[in-house]
Amino acid sequence: MRRPETSPDDDLFAPLRTGARVRVGSPDLCWRGGDEVEAVVDERDADGYLDLRSYASIGDGRTIALVGRDGRIDWMPAPDLDSPAPFAALLDAGDGGYLALSPVEPFTVSRAYVPDTNVLTTTYRTASGVVRVVDSMNTGVAGRLPWCELARRIEGVEGSVAVRAEVRPGTCLNQGSAWVSTTVHGPVLRVHELTMGVRTLGHERLDVGARSVTVEYRTSPGSRHLLGLVATEDEPLFLPRAEDVDAAVDRTVDGWQTWSDTFGWHGRWEPLVRRSGLLLKQLIYAPTGALAAAATTSLPESLTRQKNWDYRFSWTRDSAYALTALLRFGVREETHAAISWMLRTLERHGREPVILSRLDGSQPDDRVRVHDVPGWRGVGRVVTGNPAAQQLQLGVFGDVFSIVALYVSQGNVLDAGTGRLMAMLADRACDVWRQPDAGMWELGVDRHNVTSKLGCWHALTQAVHLAEIGQIPGQADRWRAEARLIRAWVEENGWDEELGAYVWYPGSRELDASILLHAISGFDRGPRMSSTLDALRRELGSGPHLHRYSGAQRSEGVFLACSFWMVSALTLVGRLEEAEELMEQLQATANDVGLLAEMVDVDSGGFLGNLPQALSHLALVNAAITLNDHLDQAGEGGPEPGGRD
DSSP states (O other): OOOOOSSOOTTTTTTOOOOOOOOTTTOOOOOSSSSTOOOOOSSOOTTOOGGGGGGGEEEEEOEEEOOOSOOEEEEEEETTSSSSSBBBBTTTTSSSSEEEEEEEEEEEEEEEOOOOSSOOOEEEEOOEEEEEEEEEEEBBBBBOOOEEEEEEEEEEEEEOOEEEEEEEEOOTTTOOEEEEEEETTEEEEEETEEEEEEEEESSSSSESSOOOOEEEEEOTOOEEEEEEEEEEESOOOOOOOOOHHHHHHHHHHHHHHHHHHTOOOOOTTTHHHHHHHHHHHEEEEEETTTSSSSBBBBSSSOOSOOOBOOOSEEEEEHHHHHHHHHHHOOOOOOHHHHHHHHHHHHHOSSSOOOOOOOTTTTTOOOOEESSSSOGGOOOOOEEEOOOGGOOOOOOHHHHHHHHHHHHHHHHOOOOOHHHHHHHHHHHHHHHHHHHHTTTTTSSSSOOHHHHHHHHHHHHHHHHHHHHTTTOOSSOHHHHHHHHHHHHHHHHHHHHHHTTTEEESTTTTTOBBBGGGGGHHTTTTTTTHHHHHHHHHHHHHTTTEEEEEEEEEEGOOOOHHHHHHHHHHHHHTHHHHHHHEEEEEHHHGGTTTOOOOEEOTTTTTTTTTTTSSSSHHHHHHHHHHHHHHHHHHHHHHHOOOTTTOO
């Protein structure tokens, strides 16, 4: 993974080695994603929007803030990820609100995370000197804080630099109007049901307006200053001392590094894997253990069609992949919390495994609220809510059993109630696998999707295994028989001899990249699957990447998770050299701080879709670990790759 250099070029205002060049207030802001990238990507366009590659994320286990390379926070729900967002210029540059902090003069910029943390450092170089900003979503002594606390520490490095900050809440997507309220302890900002307080250290000037607070600083070598923000929703606001907010930055760094020390995995692509692990940790909602699919809503998957969705929910599918990754890392607490949350949610909502839930575990309805705001770069619509919860997706049966079987394989045991629940779900999979469903991609058209049938096949094979080792009760003979019927159905209806590939659904010649997951599940790692991989790369490929399904090329970007699933699939069918070559190519996909979105635009290389995207990072992690392990086995003369392991 390429990272920006912190040393200046001879010309102070020449681009850094990454090509980064940012001028405050200039109409020609631009950013390049790496030494070899030729295309220039505009940062703030004429309407005030940043390219999505420009964002880094910071989080505290409850919410996430997106920090642009020019120092402006354009997205931060508070106090929770699915709360209203007082800073939402990401979706509404005019009225969405932001929290800006940068030198007054023109500057060049480089940035990186503090090693093994989710605390971000950004270094600005101006004609007057150098200043470093440390951005942290602070955590408490024993975990998360009961309020939202953002700290932006300003450190003087060289010379004397004038720095300006502006805290300007927006309308929470037109749900309220911000105002400054005078209190006995000073002014506070209010919007919707949020109350926010600004904390400062070492400022030269502080101006309080009707709807915003502006702060000016002047740095010198070794100086330290602070802009802090604390927020609560529909409850009293605790106002910590500015000194305590500043001290909490160091405590937060220590906490992240302690958590990173629990990683029990080392191997090839380790920096990329560890950064993905840390970004995934940001997306784990600490109060319940739920994994959010992404930190944002309504970032477009397409620039030509309406494909804007709210991803601040927890998908069972993503949780399954997350647990696979976390267990391979050796992480314990989050793993147990996530599986417990998932099982509680299943018990709460009845016989059908849920596709997605709110972060608190409740089930959303099918209503989607559309907000009258422009959307990122005018590509609306902007929505809250997600209707996918009402769909039938048979693949979720396999996801649930993947989680439980992996949990048991790591030396853990199921309680009696969970055993009964899993047996009931296996019986249900026997009954419903013949039905058409919406499939993994939630397209709203029910079909006999091949990969959906294979999700039930995987659930039943895992159920048989769990029964044989005494973890669940039930009719193992029935589950084994139905799994055989599903395999026979797929081999008869899902294979196209002329195409040399498993097809999307019977009677079609269209392809679905989610078949890659069933090289991973072990359904097929032989010649048919290998031939299918060739067909996918031929029909759905764009450079090293893949589109999700036939026809997606006309309406959306390449889907990053599919690209990394291909690495895993190539590995498991025994094509290690191709898998390694592909993995090397895919390293360049992340932005300068290792963040991945859902998709990439083929023409510009820009990010599309919500971010940071859990599924993209999960696919990366599992691909890297799978390939690394097989390369090690091959080097040691281990078992032949391509077996069912």
